[in-house]
Amino acid sequence: MTVSRALTIAGSDSGGGAGIQADLKTFQELGVFGMTAITAVTAQNTLGVQGVYPLTLEALKTQIDSVAEDLSPHAIKTGMLFNADMIRLVSQQIVHYGWENIIVDPVMVAKGGQSLLQEEADEALITSLLPLAKVITPNIPEAEVLTGMEIRTLDHRKDAAKRLVDLGAKNVMVKGGHDSTNDVVTDLLYDGHTFHLFEGERKETKHTHGTGCTFAAAITAEISKGNNVLDAIQTAKAFIQSAIEDQLGFGSGHGPTNHWAYNKRNVYR
Numbered sequence: 562m563t564v565s566r567a568l569t570i571a572g573s574d575s576g577g578g579a580g581i582q583a584d585l586k587t588f589q590e591l592g593v594f595g596m597t598a599i600t601a602v603t604a605q606n607t608l609g610v611q612g613v614y615p616l617t618l619e620a621l622k623t624q625i626d627s628v629a630e631d632l633s634p635h636a637i638k639t640g641m642l643f644n645a646d647m648i649r650l651v652s653q654q655i656v657h658y659g660w661e662n663i664i665v666d667p668v669m670v671a672k673g674g675q676s677l678l679q680e681e682a683d684e685a686l687i688t689s690l691l692p693l694a695k696v697i698t699p700n701i702p703e704a705e706v707l708t709g710m711e712i713r714t715l716d717h718r719k720d721a722a723k724r725l726v727d728l729g730a731k732n733v734m735v736k737g738g739h740d741s742t743n744d745v746v747t748d749l750l751y752d753g754h755t756f757h758l759f760e761g762e763r764k765e766t767k768h769t770h771g772t773g774c775t776f777a778a779a780i781t782a783e784i785s786k787g788n789n790v791l792d793a794i795q796t797a798k799a800f801i802q803s804a805i806e807d808q809l810g811f812g813s814g815h816g817p818t819n820h821w822a823y824n825k826r827n828v829y830r
């Protein structure tokens with residue numbers, strides 16, 4: 562039996578709701594062995610980010626080498642990459658190891674508004690990492706930064722997705738959580754030929770810390786099992802929908818999503 566294995570290259574969220582913590586919880590719930598290469602340690606809670614402490618490039622490279630040389634991940638997710646040097650290093654490592662199942666969650670700003678990516682790093686994301694992505698999962702603000710476009714309608718999202726494919730991404734998922742204009746949340750996937758819509762009922766809640774991380778981690782887990790992109794996203798959509806709907810409901814700010822919900826685990830006393 563092959564144990565599906567996924568590597569997340571991302572930041573640590575002390576609050577447990579986003580970053581590698583969300584990724585590992587999601588991998589585990591989907592039956593995938595999760596491994597990590599940490600880019601930065603952050604002090605966070607549901608109220609925001611209180612501190613960001615990047616690791617050295619050597620520390621990041623050595624973590625990736627350690628996993629690559631013994632544990633052979635089937636899929637790799639990138640999350641918070643902090644600066645251009647880290648983005649270029651991760652891109653070089655992906656090419657060096659010949660990895661193709663790359664899911665890029667272009668983390669730029671935390672839900673509370675704190676920056677998680679240094680400004681000059683956008684260019685490195687576009688030129689170095691985006692062309693290596695099997696799937697990239699920007700939210701609407703991230704897609705605006707990556708394309709330089711204003712995104713207010715679904716047609717704008719389609720144009721942005723096409724632009725990102727032109728820049729080299731194989732599949733582009735422009736998520737719809739930030740479009741609060743109606744009671745259905747629509748995510749748009751463009752595979753270079755066809756647009757696919759993934760809809761879910763909008764849950765009126767503030768407890769959405771780590772939704773993007775969790776969604777991208779679920780896609781990564783499913784692709785690590787050998788599933789195609791469309792099937793992986795179908796499962797990931799169901800995973801994040803249940804994680805938001807069956808909310809845990811703690812923390813004074815943006816609380817974490819419920820990573821147990823998809824498997825309908827009763828975790829309450």
Ligand SMILES: Nc1ncnc2c1ncn2[C@@H]1O[C@H](COP(=O)(O)OP(=O)(O)O)[C@@H](O)[C@H]1O
Nearest residue numbers: 700736737738739746762763764772773776801
């Ligand atoms: N209030 C909500 N109700 C239901 N689904 C949501 C809600 N907010 C976000 N989602 C879903 O969570 C995922 C993350 O979306 P989004 O919030 O746009 O990205 P990010 O978390 O990176 O800002 C998407 O699948 C989106 O449809």
Ligand SMILES: Cc1ncc(COP(=O)(O)OP(=O)(O)O)c(N)n1
Nearest residue numbers: 572579580671672770771772773774
């Ligand atoms: C370490 C770390 N990585 C990513 C995030 C982003 O999480 P969040 O602020 O909830 O935004 P989305 O995941 O919903 O895009 C973070 N806060 N910390």
